[in-house]
Amino acid sequence: MRKAIGSLCFAAAFLACVGAAEAHHSFAAFFDSEKTKTITGKVTKFLFVNPHGTIEMDVKGAGGKTEAWRVETNAPVLLRRLGWTKESISYGQTITIVGWPARDGANYLRLQRATDEAGKPIGRSMATGDQQ
Amino acid sequence: MLRASAAVTAALAAVACSSAPAPEALSAPPAAVTEPVPPAQQKPAHPDLSGFWSLNRGKPVRDPVLAAKLPADTVIVDDTGGAELPIGDYGGLKPKPKALAVAKAWKPADDMTLDKVCSPPSIIYALQGPFPIEIYQGTELIVMKLEYYDMVRIIFMNRTEHLPPDAPHTKVGDSIGHWESDTLVVDTTHLEAATITNNGLFHSENAHVVERFRLGVEGKTLNATQEFEDPDALENRGVRFITWTARPGDHVFPYECDPRFAENYNK
Numbered sequence: 001m002r003k004a005i006g007s008l009c010f011a012a013a014f015l016a017c018v019g020a021a022e023a024h025h026s027f028a029a030f031f032d033s034e035k036t037k038t039i040t041g042k043v044t045k046f047l048f049v050n051p052h053g054t055i056e057m058d059v060k061g062a063g064g065k066t067e068a069w070r071v072e073t074n075a076p077v078l079l080r081r082l083g084w085t086k087e088s089i090s091y092g093q094t095i096t097i098v099g100w101p102a103r104d105g106a107n108y109l110r111l112q113r114a115t116d117e118a119g120k121p122i123g124r125s126m127a128t129g130d131q132q
Numbered sequence: 133m134l135r136a137s138a139a140v141t142a143a144l145a146a147v148a149c150s151s152a153p154a155p156e157a158l159s160a161p162p163a164a165v166t167e168p169v170p171p172a173q174q175k176p177a178h179p180d181l182s183g184f185w186s187l188n189r190g191k192p193v194r195d196p197v198l199a200a201k202l203p204a205d206t207v208i209v210d211d212t213g214g215a216e217l218p219i220g221d222y223g224g225l226k227p228k229p230k231a232l233a234v235a236k237a238w239k240p241a242d243d244m245t246l247d248k249v250c251s252p253p254s255i256i257y258a259l260q261g262p263f264p265i266e267i268y269q270g271t272e273l274i275v276m277k278l279e280y281y282d283m284v285r286i287i288f289m290n291r292t293e294h295l296p297p298d299a300p301h302t303k304v305g306d307s308i309g310h311w312e313s314d315t316l317v318v319d320t321t322h323l324e325a326a327t328i329t330n331n332g333l334f335h336s337e338n339a340h341v342v343e344r345f346r347l348g349v350e351g352k353t354l355n356a357t358q359e360f361e362d363p364d365a366l367e368n369r370g371v372r373f374i375t376w377t378a379r380p381g382d383h384v385f386p387y388e389c390d391p392r393f394a395e396n397y398n399k
Contacts, residue, residue, distance in 0.1 A: 026330045028216040029240035049390035051249065070396060077279055077385045078262065 031100040031110040039069055039109065040096040048076045048086035055089060055097070055111070069107040071097050084123035089114070095122065178311045179347050182269045184383060185354050185376030187213060187262050192375040195355040197315070198344050199373075206359060206369040209329070214262040217329050226367035227333055238332030244396075250389035252281035254303045254326035256335060256360050259343075260372045266384045274309060274316070279384035287318050294321045301325075301337045316345040328360070328370070336364035352378050 027033075041059035053073035061067045073079060076086075089095060094117045099109030114122040192212050207224035211217050219240075227235055243249065252258060255278075259265075263280040274287040287309040295306045299322055306322035320341040328335050339362040348355050354376045361369045 026216060026240050026243070028218045029331060047390075047392060049393060050387050051389055052393050054393060054396055075263075075387075077387050080385060 027110065030102060030108075032103050033100055035101050036098060036112065037101045037109060038096065038098050039071075040094065041069065043089055043091055043093045043095060044068075046086070046089040046091070048073075048079075048084070048088075050075050050077050052076075053079065055095075055114075057095070057097070059107075067107055069109065071099060071109045071111050073111045079123060082124040088122050093117070178316075179314050179351070180269055181267045181274075181316060181345060181347065181354060184264060184266050184379050184381070186264045186379045186382070187260075188353070188375040188377055189213060189262070192373040193348060193353065193355045194373050195346055195348070195357075198346055198355060198357045201344060202357065202359065202371055203369060206371045209370045209372050211329065212260045212372050212374055217331055219331050221331070222329055222333050223370070224368075225328065225333065225370050228365055228367055231333060231365040234334060235332035240331075244394045246391045246394050249394035250281075250391045252283060252303050252326075252389075253330070254323045254335070254339070255283070255285065255305060255320065256323070256339065256341060256358070257327050257330060258283055258303070259356075259358055260374050264379075264382070264384055265376065277384050279387060281389060282387045287316075294319075305341070312344075314346060318343040318345070328365075334365065335360065335362045338362060338364050348375070354378070 039057065039059045041057040043055060043057055045054065045056035047054040053076045055071040055073065057069045057071065058066050059069045073084075076084065096115045096119075097109060098112045098114075100112065102108035113125040116122055190213075209223035209225060211223055217223050219238075220235075222235070258278055258280045261280050263278060265279070266277040268275040268277075270289075272288075272290040274289060276285040276287065277283075278285070281303075283304055285304045285307060287307045289309050291308045292310075294308060299306065301322045301324045303324050303326060305320040305324075307318050307320040309316055309318045311317070318341075320343070321339075323335065323337065323339045323341070325334055325336050325339075327333065339360055342359045343356055345354060345356045347353070356374045356376075357371050358374060359369060359371045360366075
C-alpha cells in the first residue's frame with residue numbers, strides 16, 4: 001500500500017511538472033484487435049465528427065431482447081476519402097457492422113466495415129491495422 | 133544545439149556563396165566564355181518537398197542515409213501509422229520513474245472527457261499518425277499542415293537559435309531548420325507536454341526533437357526520421373521512421389474536432 005501511494009505521489013508530481021497532460025483516444029486500450037464481432041440492427045443515431053464517428057444501434061439479442069450498441073468509426077476526416085459522408089447512414093436504417101469488440105465486454109465495437117440491408121458496402125473499409 | 137546552429141550558419145553561408153556572382157579578374161583575358169544556363173535548367177539549391185503527402189499504410193522505409201544519422205543509443209519505436217502500442221508497451225522507450233508511475237496510473241477512459249478529447253497531441257505523436265500532411269516550402273519559412281487536429285507547423289529556415297526559454301510552449305513547438313545536402317533537418321523545442329505512445333507515456337515540456345526529411349526515388353515518396361529525447365521523462369532516445377507518398381493535387385481536409393464524441397463515455 002505504501003508503495004502504491006508512493007507511486008501515486010510520483011505520478012501527481014510528474015503531472016504537475018509536465019502541466020495539464022493532453023490525452024486522446026487509444027484504440028489498443030479500448031478494443032481487442034484479435035477478435036471480431038458482427039451485429040445487425042436499426043440505427044438510432046449517427047454522429048459523423050472527428051476525432052471519431054459514432055453509430056448507435058438497436059440490436060436484437062439472442063433472447064429477442066433489444067440491446068443498445070454503440071459503434072465507433074475511424075476519424076471521419078479519413079473516412080471522407082473512402083466515400084463516407086454524414087449522410088452515409090440514416091436514422092432507422094438497418095445495417096450490419098463488423099468490428100473489433102470492446103475489451104471490457106461492453107456493447108461497443110470499433111468499425112471494420114459496414115453494409116446496408118441489401119448487403120451493399122457503406123463506404124470503403126480502412127486498411128487493416130488503421131486504428132485512428 | 134551549438135553544433136546545429138553552426139551547421140545552419142554554414143549551410144546559409146554556403147547557399148549565399150553559391151548564389152553570389154564570382155568576382156571578375158580585372159586582367160583576365162576575355163576568352164573561354166561559358167554558356168549561361170537558362171534559369172529553367174538550373175538545378176535548385178535544395179529539393180522541393182512541397183506538396184500533399186499521404187502516409188504509407190505499410191512499414192515505413194528505413195532510408196539508410198537517414199538511419200546513418202541516428203545516435204547509437206536510439207531505439208526505434210515501431211508504431212508508425214494506424215497501429216498503436218498496447219498498455220504497458222512503450223516500444224523500447226525507457227520511462228524514468230516518475231513518467232513510468234504516470235503511465236501505470238493512466239486509464240484510457242480518463243481521456244474521454246469534453247475538455248480533453250479535442251486536445252491535440254504534440255508533433256511527437258501527431259506526425260506519425262495515418263493522416264496526410266501538406267508542405268509549402270519557401271526559403272525563409274517552410275509551412276507544414278497536418279490534417280490531424282488541423283495542426284500547422286512553421287519551420288524557420290532564417291533562424292539559427294530557438295526562442296528564449298520563457299517563450300510559450302505549444303503542441304507544434306519552435307522549429308528551426310537547415311539543409312544538410314539533400315536532407316531537411318528540423319530541430320524543435322518548446323513543446324507542450326503530451327503523449328508519446330498514446331498509452332499513458334507522456335513527454336515533458338523539455339522534450340527535444342530532431343527530424344530529417346529526404347525525398348525517395350524520383351521524388352514520389354518522402355522519408356523521415358523523428359528523433360526525440362526528454363531528460364525529464366525518458367532514459368533513452370527514441371525515433372520513428374515515417375514514409376509518405378506524393379499525391380499531387382490533393383489537400384488536407386479540415387479536422388474540426390468535435391468534443392461531442394466524448395459524451396458517449398459519460399452516459
